[in-house]
Amino acid sequence: MASTLLVDRHVSYIQSLGDNKDDLAYHMTAHLRLNAVYWGLTALCVMNRKDALDREEMIDFVMSCWDEGAGAFGSHPDHDAHLHSTLSAIQILIIHDALDRLDVPRVVDFILSLHQPSGVFAGDRFGETDTRFLYCGVAALSLLGHLDKLDVEQTVSYIRKCKNFDGGYGNCIGAESHAAQVFVCVGALAILDRLEEADHQTLGWWLAERQLANGGLNGRPEKKEDVCYSFWVLSALSILNKLNWINSEKLSEFILSAQDPDSGGISDRPNNMVDVFHTLFGVAGLSLIGYPGLDDIDPVYCMPKSVIEKMGLKKGWVALERRKAL
Amino acid sequence: MDEIATVFLKNYQVWHHRRLLLTYIYSKDPGTKSPDLLLKELKFIEKVFEEDSKNYHTWSYRQWILSNFNRNSLWVVEIPFIEKMIGQDVRNNSAWHHRFFVVFDSGVRQGDEDREDVLRREISYTKGKISLAPNNLSPWNYLRGILDRTKTPYESVEEFVVPYTKSEESTDSVVDLDNPPPSKGAQLPAVPAVEFLADIRGSQGRIPEATELFRLLGDNLDTIRKRYWDFRIKETQGLSRKS
Numbered sequence: 152m153a154s155t156l157l158v159d160r161h162v163s164y165i166q167s168l169g170d171n172k173d174d175l176a177y178h179m180t181a182h183l184r185l186n187a188v189y190w191g192l193t194a195l196c197v198m199n200r201k202d203a204l205d206r207e208e209m210i211d212f213v214m215s216c217w218d219e220g221a222g223a224f225g226s227h228p229d230h231d232a233h234l235h236s237t238l239s240a241i242q243i244l245i246i247h248d249a250l251d252r253l254d255v256p257r258v259v260d261f262i263l264s265l266h267q268p269s270g271v272f273a274g275d276r277f278g279e280t281d282t283r284f285l286y287c288g289v290a291a292l293s294l295l296g297h298l299d300k301l302d303v304e305q306t307v308s309y310i311r312k313c314k315n316f317d318g319g320y321g322n323c324i325g326a327e328s329h330a331a332q333v334f335v336c337v338g339a340l341a342i343l344d345r346l347e348e349a350d351h352q353t354l355g356w357w358l359a360e361r362q363l364a365n366g367g368l369n370g371r372p373e374k375k376e377d378v379c380y381s382f383w384v385l386s387a388l389s390i391l392n393k394l395n396w397i398n399s400e401k402l403s404e405f406i407l408s409a410q411d412p413d414s415g416g417i418s419d420r421p422n423n424m425v426d427v428f429h430t431l432f433g434v435a436g437l438s439l440i441g442y443p444g445l446d447d448i449d450p451v452y453c454m455p456k457s458v459i460e461k462m463g464l465k466k467g468w469v470a471l472e473r474r475k476a477l
Numbered sequence: 478m479d480e481i482a483t484v485f486l487k488n489y490q491v492w493h494h495r496r497l498l499l500t501y502i503y504s505k506d507p508g509t510k511s512p513d514l515l516l517k518e519l520k521f522i523e524k525v526f527e528e529d530s531k532n533y534h535t536w537s538y539r540q541w542i543l544s545n546f547n548r549n550s551l552w553v554v555e556i557p558f559i560e561k562m563i564g565q566d567v568r569n570n571s572a573w574h575h576r577f578f579v580v581f582d583s584g585v586r587q588g589d590e591d592r593e594d595v596l597r598r599e600i601s602y603t604k605g606k607i608s609l610a611p612n613n614l615s616p617w618n619y620l621r622g623i624l625d626r627t628k629t630p631y632e633s634v635e636e637f638v639v640p641y642t643k644s645e646e647s648t649d650s651v652v653d654l655d656n657p658p659p660s661k662g663a664q665l666p667a668v669p670a671v672e673f674l675a676d677i678r679g680s681q682g683r684i685p686e687a688t689e690l691f692r693l694l695g696d697n698l699d700t701i702r703k704r705y706w707d708f709r710i711k712e713t714q715g716l717s718r719k720s
Contacts, residue, residue, distance in 0.1 A: 279493040316577055316622030325544065325582060326537045327574040359705045360614065366701070372614040373568040374531065396705040 153410050155477065156437060158444070161430055162200045164415030165191045168427060181227040185216050187427050189239035192246060194431040196455045197438050199446050201246075210249050213240050221276075222257030233275045234265055238287040241294050242454055245462075250295075259297045262288050266301070270309030271323070281322045282313060286335035290452060293342045293464060307345050310336050318353030330361055330370040334383040341390050341451045341466045351391050358384050359396040366401030367420065377419045378409045378429045381436025386450030389439055390468045399440035399471060406433045441471035479521060492538045503546070515546055519554065530562065536571045544583055552586055555579045567606050573615040581626055592627070599623050601655075604637055608657035611641050611667035621673075632677045641670030642690070668699045679713050687713050 168191060171177055180187065188209060195203050216224045221232035224240040237258060244250050265273045265288060271280045272288040289306065292298045312324045313336060319328025320336035333354065340346050361368045361384050367376025368384045381402060388394045408421045409429070416425030417433035435453060438445040447456035451466050459465050478495065499518065522539050525532065543551055559579065562572040580589075580599060589595050600623065606616045624631055637656040640647050644665055647658055659665055675690035688710050695706030 277490075277493070278497070279489065281489075315574070316581075316626060317618050322533070322537060323541075325540050325578050327533065327571050329533060356705070359702055362701055364701060372570040372618065374570070396702065396708070398701045398704070401701060 153407055153412050154404075156198075156407060156434070156442060156444075157410055157412060157415065158198045158200070160410075160412065160415030161417070161434070162195065162198060162203045162415070164411075164425065164430065165195060165427060166203055182230065184227045185213065185224060185236045185243075186226060186239045188212065189242050190427045190431040192243055193448075193454060194427065194434050196246060197431075197434045197445050197448055199444070206247050206249075209243065210247055210252065213243050214252060216240065221261055222254065223261035231275060232261060234262065234272060234284050234287045234291070235274060237261065238291045238294075241291050242452070245294060246454060246458055253295075255295055255297070259292065259295060259300060262291050263300060266306075268305075270302075270305040270307070282310070282320060282332050282335050282339075283322065285309065286339045289339045289342050294452070294462070298342070303343050303345070307340070307343060307348060310340060310345075311348055314348075314350070318350045318357050328357065328371060330358070330368070330380050330383040330387070333358065334387050337387045337390050338451050341468070342464075344466075346390070349391070351393070355388065355391050355393040355396060358388050358391075359393070362397055362402065366398065366403075366405035368397075368402065375420070376405065378406055378417055378436070379419065379432040381406055382432035382439075382450075382453070385436050385439045386453070386468075389450040389470050390466070392467075392469045394439065394469065394471055397440075403437060403440060403442060406437055409433065439470045441473045443474045443476055445473070447473070489534055492534045495538065496541060499542070500545075515542060515548070515551055516554070518542060519551065519558075523558065526562065530566060530569055531571050533571070536575055540575070540578060543579070549587055552579070552583075563606065567610050568613050568615060570615045573619045577619060577622055581623065596623065596627050596629065600634065604634075604655075604657055607641070608660055611659045611663045611665065611670060614669055617669035617673065631673065631680060635674070635677050638670050638673050638677065641665065641667045642674050666693075666698065668694065671698060675709070675713075679716070684713055684716070 168187070192201070192204060192209065195201050213224070215228045216226065216230070216236065218225045218230070218232035223232035223237040225232050226236040241253070241258070244253060265275070265284070267273060267280060271282065272284040273280050274284045285306065289298070289301065292301055309324070310320070313320045313326070315321060315328045317328050320332050321327050321329055322332050326332070337346070337349060340348055360372070361370070361380060363369060363376050365376060367378070368380035369376050370380050370383070385394065385397065388397060406417065409418050410416070411418065411425045414425065416427070417430045418425040419429050434445065435448050438448045439450060447470065448454070449456045449459040449465065450468050450470070452459050452464070456465070478498070502514065519539065519542065522535055525535050529535070543555065556579065559572055559576045562569055580595065600620070603616045603620045603623070607613070607620070620634070624634070640658050646661065646665065659667070671690050671694055675687045675694070678687035678690065691706045691709045691713065695703040699706065
C-alpha cells in the first residue's frame with residue numbers, strides 16, 4: 152500500500168484517459184466528458200503538471216462543446232447546453248488563460264435565464280433544480296466578472312431556506328444534509344460574501360463528525376467513507392476556518408490508501424476502480440491539508456489558488472500550511 | 478419508466494422526469510384526479526427503497542410529492558412509513574431527516590395540533606430508538622434538533638442521558654418507562670451521550686464537569702476529533718471566565 156502520493160502514476164493515468172475510445176465506458180460517460188476534462192486538468196495543476204495535457208487540443212475540445220442555439224456549453228459535441236458543463240468550460244478556459252475565446256454576454260444570458268424566482272438555478276431548459284446548480288450559476292457569473300447581474304437577496308434567501316436542523320444543507324428546501332450540498336451552499340455564500348448566513352459552529356461540528364475511525368470522510372451520518380468527501384467536507388471546513396477539526400494525518404493515510412499503484416488514479420475507497428473524479432478530489436483534499444509538493448487550491452472555486460488570486464476573487468478561507476516534507 | 482427508475486435509481490434525471498410526468502398529469506385534471514396515482518407513486522418509492530433505503534434522490538422526490546400536492550391522504554401515511562423504515566434500519570439517517578421534515582418542517586397535520594403532545598411523542602420515540610443502538614448518531618441529532626426547534630432545554634432529558642455515559646449497564650431492576658436504558662450488549666459509554674451530557678453541564682454552568690467530559694472524548698473515546706474537543710474545552714472555559 153502506497154504511503155506517498157504517486158504523482159507520476161496519476162499524471163500518466165490522466166494522460167491515458169482519452170486513449171480508449173473503443174471502450175463502451177468511454178461513450179457511456181459522454182454526458183460528463185467536459186466535466187471530466189476539468190477534473191483532470193485541475194488535478195494536474197494541483198500536482199504541478201499542468202503541461203501534461205496539450206493546451207490547444209483541450210481548448211479546441213472545449214469550443215467543440217459549444218451549443219450555438221443556447222449560447223453555452225454541453226458536456227460533449229452535439230449535447231445540449233447545461234449549467235454544469237458551462238461552468239467546467241469557463242474553469243478550463245480561465246486556467247488556460249483563454250477566456251477571450253468565449254462569447255461572454257451570451258453565456259451570461261444563458262446562466263441568468265436559468266435563475267428561478269425562488270432563488271435556485273435550474274441546470275438546463277428541462278428544469279431540474281438543485282443547490283449544485285445554484286453554485287454553478289453563482290461561480291460562473293463570478294468567474295466571468297458579471298456577479299453584479301445576479302439578484303443576490305433572492306439567491307441567498309433560497310440557501311437560507313435550505314438550512315437544516317443539524318446546520319447542514321441539502322439539494323433543495325427540506326432535503327437531508329449532505330456534504331456535497333453543504334459545499335455548494337457554503338461555496339456560494341462565500342462567493343456572495345454572505346457567510347454569516349451559515350451556523351458556523353453547528354455546521355463545523357456536523358462536518359467534523361463526517362470523519363470515521365479509518366480516517367476517511369463520509370457524506371452524511373451512518374454512510375460509508377468516500378475519497379471525494381475529502382474535498383466537499385474539507386473545502387467547507389476551510390471556508391469556515393475550521394480545517395483543524397479534522398484529523399489530517401489519518402485522512403491523508405486514507406486518501407493515499409485509495410491510490411492504484413499500478414494504473415495510477417485514486418478511487419472512492421481502497422481496492423475499488425479508480426476514476427478521474429476521485430483522483431481530483433483526493434489530491435485537492437491532500438493539498439488543503441498541506442501535503443508536501445502540491446500546489447495550492449482555492450476551495451471556493453476548486454481551481455488553482457494563484458489563478459483565483461490573480462483575478463481578485465480570493466475569499467477569506469484558510470488551508471493548512473504546506474509541509475516541506477512528509 | 479418504473480423499471481428504468483429502479484435500475485438507475487442513482488441517476489438524477491430519472492426522478493426529475495417523474496416529477497415532470499406527475500406535474501403534467503395533474504395539470505390536466507387538478508381537481509378531479511383521485512389521489513390514487515399519488516399513493517401508487519408513494520408505494521413505488523417504497524419499492525425502490527428495498528433496493529437502496531438511503532437513496533438521496535428518492536427521499537427528495539418523496540418530499541416533493543408530499544409538499545407539492547399537499548394532500549392529507551398522502552401525509553397520513555408518512556409516520557407509519559417512517560416507523561417502518563426506521564424499524565428496518567435504525568441507522569437510516571434519511572428516514573430520521575424525513576421524520577423531522579414531516580413532523581416539524583411542513584406545517585401541522587390534522588390531529589397534531591397539540592404541539593406539546595407531539596413533542597412528548599417524538600422525544601419518547603427517539604429515546605426508544607437510542608436505547609436500541611446508543612452509538613447511532615441519527616437519533617441523537619434528531620433529539621438535538623427537536624429540542625432546539627421547540628426551545629426546550631437539553632437538561633430536560635438529563636435523566637435519560639446519564640446512564641448512556643456510564644461504562645457499564647445499570648443493574649437497577651426498576652424499569653423507568655420514560656427513560657429506556659441502553660439495550661443489552663451496547664457499547665458504553667456512548668460517544669454522542671457523553672457529548673450531550675457535556676452540553677447539558679455547560680448549559681448548567683457546571684464547567685469542570687463539562688470540561689472533564691470533553692476531555693474524556695478527546696483523550697479516550699473519540700480521539701479522531703481531539704482537536705474539536707480541545708476547542709470545546711477552551712470555549713467552555715472561556716464561558717466560565719465571562720460569568
